Amino acid sequence: KDSNNNTAAGGGSENKLIVVGFSQVGAESDWRTANSQSMKDTFTEANGYKLIFDDAQGKQDNQITAIRNFIQQEVDYIVVAPIGETGWDTVLQEAKDAGIPVIIVDRMIDVAKDDLFYCWVGSDFRKEGDVAVAWMDKELAGKDEVKIVHLQGTIGSSAQIGRTEGLEAGEKAHSNWEIVAQQTGEFTQAKGQEVMESILKQTTDIDVVYCENDNMAFGAIDAIEAAGMKAGVGGDIVVVSFDATNAGLTMTLDQKINYNVECNPLHGPRVAKLIEQIEAGQIPEKLAYVEEKAFDAREMTKEILDARSY
Numbered sequence: 001k002d003s004n005n006n007t008a009a010g011g012g013s014e015n016k017l018i019v020v021g022f023s024q025v026g027a028e029s030d031w032r033t034a035n036s037q038s039m040k041d042t043f044t045e046a047n048g049y050k051l052i053f054d055d056a057q058g059k060q061d062n063q064i065t066a067i068r069n070f071i072q073q074e075v076d077y078i079v080v081a082p083i084g085e086t087g088w089d090t091v092l093q094e095a096k097d098a099g100i101p102v103i104i105v106d107r108m109i110d111v112a113k114d115d116l117f118y119c120w121v122g123s124d125f126r127k128e129g130d131v132a133v134a135w136m137d138k139e140l141a142g143k144d145e146v147k148i149v150h151l152q153g154t155i156g157s158s159a160q161i162g163r164t165e166g167l168e169a170g171e172k173a174h175s176n177w178e179i180v181a182q183q184t185g186e187f188t189q190a191k192g193q194e195v196m197e198s199i200l201k202q203t204t205d206i207d208v209v210y211c212e213n214d215n216m217a218f219g220a221i222d223a224i225e226a227a228g229m230k231a232g233v234g235g236d237i238v239v240v241s242f243d244a245t246n247a248g249l250t251m252t253l254d255q256k257i258n259y260n261v262e263c264n265p266l267h268g269p270r271v272a273k274l275i276e277q278i279e280a281g282q283i284p285e286k287l288a289y290v291e292e293k294a295f296d297a298r299e300m301t302k303e304i305l306d307a308r309s310y
């Protein structure tokens with residue numbers, strides 16, 4: 001990386017701070033809010049950092065502009081939580097040419113040469129989808145037919161791609177499963193509710209709603225209840241969700257979400273550790289997957305919920 005005088009961590013004086021430019025997706029979900037907070041709590045002056053935080057408001061073009069601004073400002077590190085997987089080659093080549101290490105966090109990117117980023121830490125989204133499908137396989141065994149509504153996240157994001165691949169593989173493996181509707185709710189509660197409402201106007205013959213995050217599950221549950229039906233354990237429609245945020249686990253404890261697959265947003269300390277390794281002249285692992293759990297409503301406890309800080 002380019003040397004400048006801002007490389008020593010741990011000091012309090014301005015000229016020793018490590019400058020990190022962070023391009024964040026937006027604020028579409030509770031998960032995202034927790035992720036932004038984790039970064040802000042970690043990259044503080046007290047910890048030896050100056051954080052330049054940029055909220056792309058859901059637009060990848062804004063992320064590309066932010067990265068170019070970080071390059072102009074000669075930051076020490078660029079951290080990107082990418083919206084989509086593709087479209088990064090040119091701007092990351094510019095960062096590489098400027099000698100600024102780029103760390104990718106949360107979702108993955110698809111680039112022609114993997115030396116365009118230094119390292120990545122995040123979730124195995126395909127595995128998350130497979131975990132949900134394995135639970136559905138057991139839970140729905142014995143049913144003649146399983147009609148599934150699929151609320152997808154932001155199309156082209158690895159969180160959407162992996163969780164969708166998991167469900168579609170599950171549908172292929174079960175001759176009695178059918179995805180009867182598949183539409184994006186863009187990872188937001190409002191859009192999840194709107195999409196579910198419009199699907200329920202066409203059919204109420206639905207066994208499962210597979211929501212690719214908690215916020216869309218909240219919207220779907222509101223739509224199901226507004227249609228006079230019951231969501232969750234012992235209800236009309238089984239709800240599968242992802243993230244397992246505090247609000248998501250509250251709904252799981254309330255038995256409105258049947259199964260919730262964790263996606264961990266606390267990446268601040270993980271990214272800081274990668275930077276510390278680079279600063280110490282070590283080469284961190286190129287890809288680091290975070291360990292994640294899943295929660296069945298029937299096994300949820302108040303203790304599990306209370307331990308969930310975000």
Ligand code: AHR
Pocket residue numbers: 028029030031032106107159187212213214242243263
């Ligand atoms: O990339 C992680 C996903 O993005 C989370 O599941 C979702 O809630 C967020 O917006």
